[in-house]
Amino acid sequence: MVRPALPKTWSTRVPILNAPMGGVAGGLLAAAVSASGGLGMIGMGTAGSATALRRELGLLGDCTRFGIGLVDWVMRREPDLWGVALDAGPRAISVSFGDDLGWVREAQAAGATAITQVFDVEGARRAQDAGIDVVVARGLEGGGHGAPQTAREDLLAGVVQAVDVPVLAAGAIAGRADVVAVLAAGAAGVWVGTAFAACSEALTTAGQRAAMIAATGHDTVLTRTVDTALGFPWPAQFPSRMIANKFLRQWEGRESELASDPCARAELVDAMAADDTQTAPVDAGTGVGAIVEVKTAAQVVSALSDRVEPA
Numbered sequence: 001m002v003r004p005a006l007p008k009t010w011s012t013r014v015p016i017l018n019a020p021m022g023g024v025a026g027g028l029l030a031a032a033v034s035a036s037g038g039l040g041m042i043g044m045g046t047a048g049s050a051t052a053l054r055r056e057l058g059l060l061g062d063c064t065r066f067g068i069g070l071v072d073w074v075m076r077r078e079p080d081l082w083g084v085a086l087d088a089g090p091r092a093i094s095v096s097f098g099d100d101l102g103w104v105r106e107a108q109a110a111g112a113t114a115i116t117q118v119f120d121v122e123g124a125r126r127a128q129d130a131g132i133d134v135v136v137a138r139g140l141e142g143g144g145h146g147a148p149q150t151a152r153e154d155l156l157a158g159v160v161q162a163v164d165v166p167v168l169a170a171g172a173i174a175g176r177a178d179v180v181a182v183l184a185a186g187a188a189g190v191w192v193g194t195a196f197a198a199c200s201e202a203l204t205t206a207g208q209r210a211a212m213i214a215a216t217g218h219d220t221v222l223t224r225t226v227d228t229a230l231g232f233p234w235p236a237q238f239p240s241r242m243i244a245n246k247f248l249r250q251w252e253g254r255e256s257e258l259a260s261d262p263c264a265r266a267e268l269v270d271a272m273a274a275d276d277t278q279t280a281p282v283d284a285g286t287g288v289g290a291i292v293e294v295k296t297a298a299q300v301v302s303a304l305s306d307r308v309e310p311a
Contacts, residue, residue: 015189020069027059072098139171174287
């Protein structure tokens with residue numbers, strides 16, 4: 001069976017998108033990924049806003065081939081964010097972590113392809129029925145927020161069989177062998193987060209980069225602890241995969257107590273300001289062990305795509 005290819009409007013030389021990670025994937029990273037032949041994505045996560053998006057768009061330089069990724073509930077909390085995203089003229093818009101797919105047609109009318117992350121076959125079918133252009137089959141291995149339901153390999157197999165639109169594989173895409181494997185399994189491309197998170201162009205802090213370099217996949221945990229402490233209204237089905245640290249170990253399983261502890265919240269906020277990753281969160285997927293040094297986005301794209309051709 002011949003699988004659908006990535007949209008021609010993306011003009012990619014390699015089938016690689018950086019995941020639009022909030023607080024990580026800004027304009028510099030997106031521009032660098034696109035310049036290297038992939039499609040760079042700007043991410044607006046929990047702290048996303050129209051002001052923040054305008055700032056990152058301003059860092060694209062002369063890059064006109066980019067995408068924007070939004071979180072459903074953040075987009076609805078920040079009503080100006082959607083309009084700024086549409087007006088920016090992205091090649092692709094991704095909205096994930098919500099059930100309402102009414103945004104799809106509006107994105108397409110603005111000239112962007114519509115992408116969403118899915119975590120099961122039913123979600124993939126529902127997205128296709130809503131007119132989605134591309135789905136991301138995100139396995140439980142992925143870093144940051146997601147529904148930890150199915151391993152990437154099994155999820156990808158089910159989604160590829162269930163839909164007729166291009167499928168991007170996500171979750172522990174850490175090296176060229178992973179890219180080769182998912183393309184052979186029917187993916188049209190890859191959606192890569194953690195491997196780009198330690199790049200020099202990312203918004204990641206020095207402490208976060210150091211924590212990722214020191215970690216292995218076995219050091220990651222699924223948790224709602226940070227969202228609880230900071231009062232972020234993430235739906236319960238979307239915990240975050242992070243590198244385990246002192247704060248997470250102290251409060252895991254005590255979320256109800258944590259929610260009413262202002263001292264714990266203050267400790268976390270202070271640690272984030274100080275870049276103290278023994279307390280502050282560091283999102284990372286199970287492929288984090290492949291990060292051994294800070295690289296440029298171009299180096300990461302090259303490592304992922306050497307001799308790999310777009311589907």
